[in-house]
Amino acid sequence: MFDLTGKSILITGGTGSLGKALTSHILNKNPEIRRLIIYSRDEQKQFQMAQEYPDSEYPQIRYFIGDVRDKERLVRALQGVDYVIHAAAMKHVHIAEYNPDECIKTNIGGAENVVDACFKTNVERVVALSTDKACAPINLYGATKLTSDKLFIAANNIKGDNPIRFSVVRYGNVMGSNGSVIPFFINKKKSENALPITDPNMTRFNISLQGGVDMVMHALEHAWGGELFVPKIPSYKIMDVADAIGPECEKPIVGIRPGEKVHEEMITPSDSFYTYDLGKYYTILPATHMWDLNDFIKSFNAKKVELGFSYNSGDNTDWETVDSLRSLIKEHVDSNFEV
Numbered sequence: 001m002f003d004l005t006g007k008s009i010l011i012t013g014g015t016g017s018l019g020k021a022l023t024s025h026i027l028n029k030n031p032e033i034r035r036l037i038i039y040s041r042d043e044q045k046q047f048q049m050a051q052e053y054p055d056s057e058y059p060q061i062r063y064f065i066g067d068v069r070d071k072e073r074l075v076r077a078l079q080g081v082d083y084v085i086h087a088a089a090m091k092h093v094h095i096a097e098y099n100p101d102e103c104i105k106t107n108i109g110g111a112e113n114v115v116d117a118c119f120k121t122n123v124e125r126v127v128a129l130s131t132d133k134a135c136a137p138i139n140l141y142g143a144t145k146l147t148s149d150k151l152f153i154a155a156n157n158i159k160g161d162n163p164i165r166f167s168v169v170r171y172g173n174v175m176g177s178n179g180s181v182i183p184f185f186i187n188k189k190k191s192e193n194a195l196p197i198t199d200p201n202m203t204r205f206n207i208s209l210q211g212g213v214d215m216v217m218h219a220l221e222h223a224w225g226g227e228l229f230v231p232k233i234p235s236y237k238i239m240d241v242a243d244a245i246g247p248e249c250e251k252p253i254v255g256i257r258p259g260e261k262v263h264e265e266m267i268t269p270s271d272s273f274y275t276y277d278l279g280k281y282y283t284i285l286p287a288t289h290m291w292d293l294n295d296f297i298k299s300f301n302a303k304k305v306e307l308g309f310s311y312n313s314g315d316n317t318d319w320e321t322v323d324s325l326r327s328l329i330k331e332h333v334d335s336n337f338e339v
Helices: 017-029 043-052 071-077 093-098 100-120 140-157 181-191 209-222 238-245 269-274 293-300 322-332
Strands: 008-012 035-040 061-065 083-086 125-129 165-169 203-207 228-231 235-237 265-267 275-277 281-284
Touching: 008 017, 017 035, 017 043, 017 209, 035 043, 035 071, 043 061, 071 100, 083 100, 083 209, 093 100, 093 140, 100 125, 100 140, 125 140, 125 209, 140 165, 165 209, 181 238, 203 209, 209 228, 235 238, 238 322, 265 281, 269 275
Parallel strands: 008 035, 008 083, 035 061, 083 125, 125 165, 165 228
Antiparallel strands: 203 235, 228 281, 275 281
């Protein structure tokens, strides 16, 4: 287990689903952490989170109102911070399509600000969250996150003698997170007894919140700098999700929303030149890195994937079933869900 005793961590977008899961995990596993800073721009969510983690019981937590667009505020918040987890982003595909300039300011400009602020404050390690939509993107959200990934990875090339390490984690849909399809379907079943289907052939990668947390912590502990980590996780079919939640519901086909794919990718054939199998995860290594590749391979028993390898939710070999989805929904989303 990664020992965070005496360390300070800042989480951008810390009031989101993953930020709250990271908070719970870090406090449970590392009660001797010096500071855990929740940095976000939503005062109501910070107020609500402070009720869950009151200062009387969790004196390590600090709440900073701030936007990743504001570099000066980031620099102030990062004083004395050892590690940064960058989870803040505009994430809804159709909202980004309608408000492109706002998405660019947050996802790209915000990433630049985080990188610059970390250099200015002597942060030791940074893990940035990505998305499967950043792989061969067809929508603005994916394109901005791909750019963000490149900024964090390239930051390792300009650090000079600074020991800071930047890495990225990329994964699929987080089960039960804000805006994900499962809570949406559960609410639709209650309110309308109908589950709108964009495309009956649609598939997605699936990961639990804890799986996302574990991956972030793995990168925080093990990254050498510049890696993009991808988890080995199952896929699901959207029709199986619908049948798991509301087999009796109507399922009207409403069409794909702007910028959506039928299947998601996390590794393209072009990435295979730089992709290694680490066992639980794949990692896409940077074309330029500041460490010895042979040493990396030996340290992690890394195995090069075959040229042309790709990782696509529609071609996956590991699939959730209707029954497994029902069990996962009860475990990770709604404990009152009837299996």
